Amino acid sequence: MKTIRWGILGAGRISEQFVSDLQRVEGCAVTAVAARSLKSAQDFAERHNIAQALEGYQALYQHADVDIIYIATPHTCHFEQASAALNAGKHVLCEKPMTVSLQQSKQLADIAKANNCYLMEGMWTWFLPAIRQAQDWIAQGRIGAIKHIKADFGYPIEYHPRRREYDAELAGGSLFEMGIYPVALAWLLTGRAPNARQVMARHADNGVADDIIWQQDYGDCYASLATSFRCKQQNWAYIIGDEGYIAIPDFWRAHRAELYHLDEMVEHFEEHREGFGFQHQATAVCEDLRAGLIESQRVSLADSHAFQAEIADINAIIAEQQ
Incomplete structure (x- = not known):
């Protein structure tokens, strides 16, 4: 080797x-x-x-x-x-x-x-076994057709205008820092941009968006996503189909995935890993x-372009609202 x-x-x-x-x-x-x-x-x-x-x-x-x-x-x-x-x-x-x-x-x-x-x-995140297990359940039809995607990622970070996470000159704000995870999860599950998007944002004193909620309409399903520097969010993902749903605690670093039919958990995956x-x-x-190879078959460069296009659109809506 x-x-x-x-x-x-x-x-x-x-x-x-x-x-x-x-x-x-x-x-x-x-x-x-x-x-x-x-x-x-x-x-x-x-x-x-x-x-x-x-x-x-x-x-x-x-x-x-x-x-x-x-x-x-x-x-x-x-x-x-x-x-x-x-x-x-x-x-x-x-x-x-x-x-x-x-x-x-x-x-x-x-x-x-x-x-x-x-x-x-x-x-x-896309390589984590729990995420891949969730994709397998979806591919097997275990939750039916996806109707809703819910994901958020946020931790409180004390404000200072020159702190890296808040510094506008360093692309500060919660969308690039943490919101990339919900953006990427929605893209992983849908593989396409939404037909419509609604965004609500709050801003730190220097103007960067530090608390954002956005909803996306794909025609056949919705996504409700959020990110924040103002509070600890649940940081779970829910993938909800018409026959069941998948819950993923701390989806960005997922160890576990749970498969539900109505209120009953019918299958459970746990990665007992060492390390991060x-x-x-x-x-x-x-x-x-x-x-x-010169390109990943899991996270392609087209995927990276899509993340940037999604973030740019969200930021454009936020800018229009200011």
């Missing part, structure tokens, strides 16, 4: 979780980590037994012992960093949202294709690279 050699760009919390889970993936190794601060990179490397710590990112792009770069930095850095990595001939797994506009998403896909490099947005769950995504990426 060919060993896939990973470079880590960014030494923050998500990179910590991702690298921890990479230890559970057969046939991969982390060979280098890069951060703006050399000390941050060195501390990260020491914690995870990584051979090389790099100050700045250029050396990582050019690193001879790196096959793929995992990018986990603020949203507005993704396009520049992923472009540089791809142009250096490195494959890229970039945290969500991969970009902050549809134009950037399409341009990044073109760069990947021109360099014959793999590019995937890190929508790790990033290993499922990482395993799939490594398999894709060994197969010589």
Whole structure:
């Protein structure tokens, strides 16, 4: 089995979780980590037994012992960093949202294709066994035709205009930070944009939307979605059909899925996993690279374009309301 050699760009919390889970993936190794601060990179490397710590990112792009770069930095850095990595001939797994506009998403896909490099947005939720089990139940007709999709994702985050999550110059607001999960789940289940959408939003003092509810009409079903920095939301997903429904607690990091007919739970799936769950995504990426693919068969670049188109439309409606 060919060993896939990973470079880590960014030494923050998500990179910590991702690298921890990479230890559970057969046939991969982390060979280098890069951060703006050399000390941050060195501390990260020491914690995870990584051979090389790099100050700045250029050396990582050019690193001879790196096959793929995992990018986990603020949203507005993704396009520049992923472009540089791809142009250096490195494959890229970039945290969500991969970009902050549809134009950037399409341009990044073109760069990947021109360099014959793999590019995937890190929508790790789609790889979780509980989510895949829910899809299997749907495909088997266990809930009939989908009529409603309900999903929300929110945690309270204290406001400060220069805090990354609220900073307008860094694409702040709950839609990019957390709302990407309900957006992506609705797309996974429907595979299409809605016929109509209604949006309600509240705004922080600096104008970014920090509490959003949106409803989508697909003609044959509805979706009710929400995200917030103002409160802890339930963070469950419900997929409701005309013959039953599926409940997924904490759907964005799902361990469990429950299948109901009326009020009775008739089947239950539980993943007793170790780690955070990033290993499922990482395993799939490594398999894709060994197969010589330059695009994921699970989270395609067309899917990433769709996420951006959905977010842009929601933001456009919010802007019209201000």
